[in-house]
Amino acid sequence: MMPTVPKLSLTGLRKSFNIKGASLPVLNGIDISVASGGFLSVIGPSGCGKTTVFNIIAGLLEPDDGVIEVDGVAVENLRGRVGYMMQKDLLFPWRTVLQNVLLGLELKKVPEAQAREMAMEFLNTYGLAGFENAYPRTLSGGMRQRVALIRTLISDPDILLLDEPFSALDYQTRLYLEGVLMEAVETHKKTVILVTHDIDEAVALSRHVTVLSGRPTQVKANYSIDIQERTPIGARSDPRFSEYFHALCGELDIQTRRKAA
Ligand SMILES: Nc1ncnc2c1ncn2[C@@H]1O[C@H](COP(=O)(O)OP(=O)(O)OP(=O)(O)O)[C@@H](O)[C@H]1O
């Protein structure tokens, strides 16, 4: 069988930052790839360069070296072609919910009436009908994350980059939004890369997990997650769930069992 071409691949990605005249090597030759319609989680210690990888893919930063390919074709970056849900500064505080959601469609020059209709439909689906004229500061954390997720999905990019989208939320809201995300991804056939600190989120949502080392960062391990159940709670109830969870904790040197006295 012919090997399938990944939807997105990064090969030999390198990046150092200059800080006060000294060079800080961050990415030290990273290879990451995700199949079309795939769901990849990237985990690794804080400061190892996960957001940097996303910023490079999205064209906000230039790599020192490395190749980015989409469907097997080398590209400089994916500026304007990915849905990027950033780790911080999710919503513009001076724009209402509706105006925030419409942003992606304004950039794509979708006619206003059509854009509003699409936005209202998304807001309805995500339980935000009635909040379209509210400002972000008046919403709960979970509602703000939903607005940001809608803004990422509405311009219909093939590839989603999600940088810790649920890290600030309580567990119940997180489980709910993970379900919302999985449904959206399956309905709209997206290819997803998710950065998360949460190992159980990585196992529950992904088909593949890439583990990064500390700086200077390389890929430490790649896992395939063979769990059929695709709902956040169903996946966590699978007998194999804790096996993957412990293996990934081990990769990150997190102790999950009490040491013998
Ligand atoms: N624009 C920049 N200029 C200088 N240094 C930077 C810049 N962006 C990131 N860095 C440095 O690069 C390293 C990696 O940062 P990055 O934000 O990519 O880490 P991360 O893996 O996303 O961390 P976290 O899990 O805490 O979000 C850090 O040491 C950070 O200080």
Ligand SMILES: [Mg+2]
């Ligand atoms: Mg980060």
